[in-house]
Amino acid sequence: MGQQFLLAWRSIWRQRRRTLITVISIAFGLFFVIALTTLEEGVIRSVINNGAEMQAGHITIEHEEYRLAPSVSLVVPQADELADELEKLSSVEATKILIGGEGVARSGAGAFGIVIAGVEPSIERERSPLADKIVEGEYLDETDAKRVVIGSVLADRLNLKPGKKLVIATNDFDGELVEQLFRVKGIYRTGTDEIDGALVHMQLASARDLFKLPSGSATQIGVILNDLGRVASILPQVEGRLADQAALSAHPWQTIMPGVAGYVVVERSGYLIMEGFLIALVLFTILNTLLMSVTERKKEFATILALGGSKGALRLQVFFEAALIALLGILVGGLAGAYLAYYYSLEGINLQELSGGMDVDVAGVALDTTIYTLFSVPLLLLLCGAMFIATLILSLVPVSRVGNVSISTLLR
Amino acid sequence: MSESQNRAIVETRNVTKVFGKGDIAVHALRGVSLTISQGEFTAMAGPSGSGKSTLLNMIGCLDRPTSGEVFLEGVLTNKLSGTKLSELRRDRIGFVFQSYNLVPVMTAIENAEYILMLQGKSAQERRSRVRDLFQQIGLGGMENRFPNQLSGGQQQRVAIARAVAAEPALVLADEPTANVDTDTGKALMDLMYQLNEERGVTFLVSTHDPTVMERAKRLIRLRDGQIVNE
Ligand SMILES: Nc1ncnc2c1ncn2[C@@H]1O[C@H](COP(=O)(O)OP(=O)(O)O)[C@@H](O)[C@H]1O
Ligand SMILES: [Mg+2]
Numbered sequence: 001m002g003q004q005f006l007l008a009w010r011s012i013w014r015q016r017r018r019t020l021i022t023v024i025s026i027a028f029g030l031f032f033v034i035a036l037t038t039l040e041e042g043v044i045r046s047v048i049n050n051g052a053e054m055q056a057g058h059i060t061i062e063h064e065e066y067r068l069a070p071s072v073s074l075v076v077p078q079a080d081e082l083a084d085e086l087e088k089l090s091s092v093e094a095t096k097i098l099i100g101g102e103g104v105a106r107s108g109a110g111a112f113g114i115v116i117a118g119v120e121p122s123i124e125r126e127r128s129p130l131a132d133k134i135v136e137g138e139y140l141d142e143t144d145a146k147r148v149v150i151g152s153v154l155a156d157r158l159n160l161k162p163g164k165k166l167v168i169a170t171n172d173f174d175g176e177l178v179e180q181l182f183r184v185k186g187i188y189r190t191g192t193d194e195i196d197g198a199l200v201h202m203q204l205a206s207a208r209d210l211f212k213l214p215s216g217s218a219t220q221i222g223v224i225l226n227d228l229g230r231v232a233s234i235l236p237q238v239e240g241r242l243a244d245q246a247a248l249s250a251h252p253w254q255t256i257m258p259g260v261a262g263y264v265v266v267e268r269s270g271y272l273i274m275e276g277f278l279i280a281l282v283l284f285t286i287l288n289t290l291l292m293s294v295t296e297r298k299k300e301f302a303t304i305l306a307l308g309g310s311k312g313a314l315r316l317q318v319f320f321e322a323a324l325i326a327l328l329g330i331l332v333g334g335l336a337g338a339y340l341a342y343y344y345s346l347e348g349i350n351l352q353e354l355s356g357g358m359d360v361d362v363a364g365v366a367l368d369t370t371i372y373t374l375f376s377v378p379l380l381l382l383l384c385g386a387m388f389i390a391t392l393i394l395s396l397v398p399v400s401r402v403g404n405v406s407i408s409t410l411l412r
Numbered sequence: 413m414s415e416s417q418n419r420a421i422v423e424t425r426n427v428t429k430v431f432g433k434g435d436i437a438v439h440a441l442r443g444v445s446l447t448i449s450q451g452e453f454t455a456m457a458g459p460s461g462s463g464k465s466t467l468l469n470m471i472g473c474l475d476r477p478t479s480g481e482v483f484l485e486g487v488l489t490n491k492l493s494g495t496k497l498s499e500l501r502r503d504r505i506g507f508v509f510q511s512y513n514l515v516p517v518m519t520a521i522e523n524a525e526y527i528l529m530l531q532g533k534s535a536q537e538r539r540s541r542v543r544d545l546f547q548q549i550g551l552g553g554m555e556n557r558f559p560n561q562l563s564g565g566q567q568q569r570v571a572i573a574r575a576v577a578a579e580p581a582l583v584l585a586d587e588p589t590a591n592v593d594t595d596t597g598k599a600l601m602d603l604m605y606q607l608n609e610e611r612g613v614t615f616l617v618s619t620h621d622p623t624v625m626e627r628a629k630r631l632i633r634l635r636d637g638q639i640v641n642e
Contacts, residue, residue, distance in 0.1 A: 003529070010517035303513040306474055307574075308502020308530050408475035410509060411465040411586045 008320030022289045026329025029282035030387050033275045034337025040271040041374035051260045053127040057222025058231050060256045064249040072101045072211040079218035093226040096123050097218045099207040103170030109159035115198045118207020137162030137186035148182045151196030152189040160184050172212040290398040302405040311403040322395030334384045345375035421582050422448040427480035429466050440466040442637040453608045455628030456618040463637040464618035472584045473497040506575030508585035512567040514559040521555040524573040545573050565596035585617040
């Protein structure tokens with residue numbers, strides 16, 4: 001076996017140029033796959049996390065009927081206490097208590113339908129991309145009773161500036177029509193009209209007061225995890241905490257943000273198909289090289305068989321040759337790709353600068369302008385391993401042909 | 413002559429070989445009967461296409477005859493399995509090819525040791541057997557060169573070393589001097605005679621080369637797949 005390995009190593013370097021070209025094509029292919037995968041997964045992670053932080057967490061707890069017919073009458077009682085308890089779970093980074101409802105905002109300039117979000121300002125300040133996108137005035141504070149932050153589109157429509165007043169009308173917990181006066185504290189702009197024209201943030205207590213919710217209740221609790229990958233394992237634990245409250249249910253982000261979930265599927269399939277083509281191309285190159293090298297050496301193999309050498313030993317040698325070429329390519333491409341992924345996972349890439357202005361939102365979630373690649377060792381190992389195994393499987397074609405030589409034509 | 417020198421290494425009985433079928437059938441051998449005894453140096457001459465290589469293929473267990481029998485050291489080889497034939501070639505026959513056929517990724521000494529390696533001999537034993545041989549055949553200092561760093565004559569010397577290193581019953585050489593110049597060819601023949609005389613190696617050498625035929629102790633002439641005179 002050591003002998004076959006040595007011969008394999010020498011054999012691949014007898015065709016130095018061809019080996020280098022093959023190694024480079026594997027390296028380049030893998031590098032590209034790593035670059036694309038870590039970037040795309042970075043974008044996907046960013047969209048999901050942004051959505052989760054801006055909306056209702058990676059896991060959302062709400063009244064079991066809320067999904068089908070959202071209404072402020074369907075609440076999570078004692079939301080504050082439940083949230084405190086959920087925060088003790090491992091992998092839970094934070095919880096956000098939300099009151100969501102619909103209403104109409106009115107000023108002297110007109111009236112427009114809005115989406116009301118009662119939030120905890122301290123948490124939003126820290127996490128929500130909205131708080132970073134204030135263009136006029138300021139975001140909310142814990143003490144800001146009866147104040148709102150609105151989007152730039154709504155501000156234009158209602159002709160509002162920070163400090164100006166507006167009236168918000170809605171139906172309360174009991175279904176009664178109510179209206180209250182609010183003052184604009186800040187104006188944000190995400191760049192997405194559907195958000196900027198509709199979403200209105202107010203402090204949780206103000207929302208409770210507006211909707212006349214029972215004290216301590218809310219329409220949703222969002223659970224934010226420190227690792228997107230833990231959703232599936234944490235969800236049952238969260239459900240466990242709800243066991244004594246039959247009317248509540250917990251949903252993963254895919255249920256709460258179906259648009260984002262759909263986007264993830266489309267985006268992932270898109271890049272995987274592209275990578276599939278690239279890998280197929282690289283594998284074709286490898287197959288070609290290996291077959292060529294076996295065909296060229298028919299006489300060498302025939303000599304060995306004539307002298308009494310075994311087909312098995314020859315097959316092992318050709319297998320080692322393929323493995324060595326693959327390993328070299330994967331080493332080069334893998335290290336280069338890993339470095340790239342690592343670098344941009346720290347530095348980030350300004351996608352808008354890069355593409356000259358791409359979509360700023362995905363399924364209603366504002367996209368970060370700076371994307372951090374997903375640097376994950378298991379992911380990198382998976383990509384490298386897949387490439388290696390694909391090459392080894394491919395090498396079975398030339399390996400199987402090693403024995404197809406005629407020893408009776410050696411003497412002529 | 414001692415008894416051992418008369419021992420038949422090869423015996424062919426009425427061996428024929430037909431390539432192809434019907435109209436395109438080529439009768440490469442038309443009933444060859446031949447005995448080669450231990451220690452002999454036999455040259456086989458004949459024009460191109462007369463069946464020299466085909467006969468060597470039959471004797472060397474690289475191909476099977478269409479009819480007739482081939483005995484190697486008394487064993488009928490026609491019906492042996494591929495694996496058995498492979499072992500027989502490894503252990504009992506040395507091959508020298510017209511175009512050397514060294515393994516390009518092995519050094520000169522690794523090529524010469526190759527059969528011993530296949531036989532599972534230890535590295536130490538291999539070295540000790542081949543080192544002297546290398547000196548004897550004028551390859552001292554060339555041990556670690558690869559075939560492409562050797563001249564044609566040197567490569568053929570390595571091939572001869574490979575063929576005799578494991579002390580086979582018989583060495584088959586198919587036009588071993590055809591690819592080298594006259595002087596080199598003569599030197600290679602000298603080497604084979606020397607190995608025949610000093611080590612008692614049995615040789616069967618096919619050739620075009622008149623100088624080889626002159627010097628051979630025994631000469632077989634082949635024409636149209638038949639032995640025409642001895
Ligand atoms: N594999 C083969 N298929 C068909 N014909 C062959 C094959 N090998 C040899 N022959 C034919 O058999 C005859 C003898 O060939 P060969 O033994 O190579 O002659 P020599 O070695 O004396 O030149 C030739 O006519 C040759 O064309
Ligand atoms: Mg011939």
